[in-house]
Amino acid sequence: MLDYIAYRVAVLIPTLLAVSLAVFLVLHLVPGDPARNAAGPDAAEEDIELIREQFGLDQPLWRQYGIYLGNIVRGDLGESFRTRRPVLDEIVRRMPATLELAGFAMLFAVVVGVALGVVASMRPNSAIDSAVNGLSALGISAPVFFLGLLLMLLFSARLQWLPPSGRGTMAHLVLPTITLGLPYVATFARVARSTMLDVLSEDYIRTARAKGLVWRRVVWRHALINAAVPLVTLLGVYFGRLLGGAVIVETIFAWPGLGRLMVDGIIQRDINLVQGCILFFATAIVLVNLVVDLLYSVLDPRIARG
Amino acid sequence: MSDGAPVLAVEGLRTSFGAVRAVDGVSFSVRRGETLCIVGESGSGKSATALSIMGLIPRAAGKVVDGTVRLAGRGDLRRxxxxxxxxxxxxxxxxxxxxxMSALNPVFRIGSQIGEPLRVHRGLSRREAHERAVELLAMVGVPSPAQRALDYPHQLSGGMRQRAVIAMAIACEPALILADEPTTALDVTIQAQILALFEDLQDRLGVAMVFITHDLRVVAEIADQVCVMYAGVVVEQGAARDVLRNPLHPYTQGLLGCVPRAGAGGTSRRLNAIPGTVPSLAALPQGCRFRSRCPHAFARCAEEEPPLLHQGGDGRAFRCWLTEAAA
Incomplete structure (x- = not known):
């Protein structure tokens, strides 16, 4: 098991290298001059040139990438063009807000989604099943920005139950969490339902009933654990998309997280900042998927370790 | 061995899957210490009979529509x-x-699966149930039961898995064991061991047993009573000895002709196959259900379905016009 973890962590390095290269190239090849942006609209040519030199933007691209990589290895993600503060500090400062939002949204999606899916699967084609189906269709098709504004309009503007923006209390967390998590509630509900229906037709479910277990216990104990592997897989896949969604949700609800930091960075053409954010997101996604893979062998004893 | 009131008495059981009458009026009973074998080809309704008794016909697929299933001390299970x-x-x-393999849940340890009925029905703690599961594994002849109890199903061989399933079935010392082709998926040598285990358990626990099989050699080995099923109905039933020695229904005769026998002067006997296949239960022919495959069919067989005709007082019965005419 330890060997396997070490192997998997080693494999992360080329993955992250590829990500860093891709991000670096994209950001340096898009039109626009980051130095000019950083200097401001009225800056003199000399000042712009100075900034260009200062950030190494006058060097050949391959050399810039080499320097960049060397710095990353030392834990230095460079300085923000705009604030002149280390990018790593900016990320660390904003990270808790994003992790909080993404974590709660994922929790919301998994708990509510799986519960709805399981309940639907217990009585296929019943009224409950149809209701869950309808809701998930709605959840999947509603765009995040639309859903967010709608919720804000209803619960903040009309009913005045919840704050429309900002971060601080648990109440601030409610609307962003729902907005970010709802599409994934729908997805988890659908997958949980279909996986559970497959599992419930297995022979061992009949055995469990023949032992005298009531249907509830059969479903929640014997079936759900067997349905867990595909659901956990989904968790890995959707964590990345959820972080992508966080960028939008943070912007809608003025949530002071990494997503907004990155959006601001993109607008300002703050290359170092954007690179750092994307690298952070990529690392988070890759790590979550590693944890997911390790979870398989915990959940299903048939999957060999190592 | 067999005495007193029946442990299980099934009367006029009918189970439909939509328009398909998979079980069409089946009656039998089994006493303490007695083994009843239900024999028939695939699609004859024998598994549907077992699931109907257990009330485990999937709701979406079908349901028991008629009959009673009386279990000693519990009354009619259908109520x-x-x-x-x-x-x-x-x-x-x-x-x-x-x-x-598929009957055991792949993600739970053997011991916890065997102990589960004890926890549910007897209120045993996790630990007590585990200890009892180890004893049960020993009882069904699993070597090093303490280690096996901690294994997962995929770590056991087929024969050991079936022993584990049997241990699970007898955990609460039931009055009745319902075995649905428990030896079919196993190697021949393992089959013999499992059959011997069933016989041994029955001697020790005195349970009544309903044993479903398509293998007449199994019937000869363990049955006291036998029910021969064909296309959802019982075509012949009675004491196993009588039915095997003197089959009265052409289908039973055909089945017996399919069993290879070594020695006993029968070495040169050719194996007989029953021509044709079981008719579709959705479109049963008029008259006798076995008619199209019967070598002796005559005019009346096409007109009228023979009722279950009783012969003597020992429960011997059959469903054939020919034998009635000869009797």
């Missing part, structure tokens, strides 16, 4: 609500299935 029926399953009736 019980879901909760009471769940109490009967595993406690009063233990069930053993055909495929020991």
């Amino acid at each position: 019980l609500d879901d909760t009471s029926m769940a109490e009967v399953r595993g406690r009063d009736i233990g069930m053993v299935f055909q495929e020991p």
Whole structure:
């Protein structure tokens, strides 16, 4: 098991290298001059040139990438063009807000989604099943920005139950969490339902009933654990998309997280900042998927370790 | 061995899957210490009969539409609500299935699966149930039961898995064991061991047993009573000895002709196959259901379905016009 973890962590390095290269190239090849942006609209040519030199933007691209990589290895993600503060500090400062939002949204999606899916699967084609189906269709098709504004309009503007923006209390967390998590509630509900229906037709479910277990216990104990592997897989896949969604949700609800930091960075053409954010997101996604893979062998004893 | 009132008495059982009448009026009973074999080809309704008794016909697929299933001390099981029926399953009736691999939950340890009925029905703690599971594994002849109890199903061989399933079925000392082709998926040598285990357990526990099989050699080995099923109905039933020695229904005769026999002067005897296949239950022919495959069919067989004709007082019965005419 330890060997396997070490192997998997080693494999992360080329993955992250590829990500860093891709991000670096994209950001340096898009039109626009980051130095000019950083200097401001009225800056003199000399000042712009100075900034260009200062950030190494006058060097050949391959050399810039080499320097960049060397710095990353030392834990230095460079300085923000705009604030002149280390990018790593900016990320660390904003990270808790994003992790909080993404974590709660994922929790919301998994708990509510799986519960709805399981309940639907217990009585296929019943009224409950149809209701869950309808809701998930709605959840999947509603765009995040639309859903967010709608919720804000209803619960903040009309009913005045919840704050429309900002971060601080648990109440601030409610609307962003729902907005970010709802599409994934729908997805988890659908997958949980279909996986559970497959599992419930297995022979061992009949055995469990023949032992005298009531249907509830059969479903929640014997079936759900067997349905867990595909659901956990989904968790890995959707964590990345959820972080992508966080960028939008943070912007809608003025949530002071990494997503907004990155959006601001993109607008300002703050290359170092954007690179750092994307690298952070990529690392988070890759790590979550590693944890997911390790979870398989915990959940299903048939999957060999190592 | 067989005495007193029947442990299980099934009367006029009918189970439909939509328009398909998979079980079409089946009656039999089995006493304490007695083994009843239900024999028939695939599609004859024998597994549907077992699932009907257990109340485990999938709701979406079909349902028991008529008849009574009386279990000693519990009355007619068909009248019980879901909760009471769940109490009967595993406690009063233990069930053993055909495929020991798929019958066990892959993600739970063997011991916890065997102990589960004890926890549910007897209120045993996790630890007590585990200790009892180890004893049960020893009882069904699993070597090093303490280690095996901690294994997962995929770590056991087919024969050991089936022993584990049997241990699970007998955990609460049920009055009745319902075994649905428990040896079919196993190697021949393992089959013999499992059959011997069933016989041994029956001697020790005195349970009544309903044993479903398509293998007449199994019937010859363990049955006291036998029911021969064809296309959803019983075509012949009675004491196993009588039915095997003197089959009265052409289908039973055909089945017996299919069994290879070594020695006993029968070495040169050719194996007979029954021509044709079981008719579709959705479109049964008029008259006798076996007519199209019967070598002796005559005019009356096409007109009228023969009723179950009783012969003597020992429960011998058959469903054939020909034998009636000859009798």
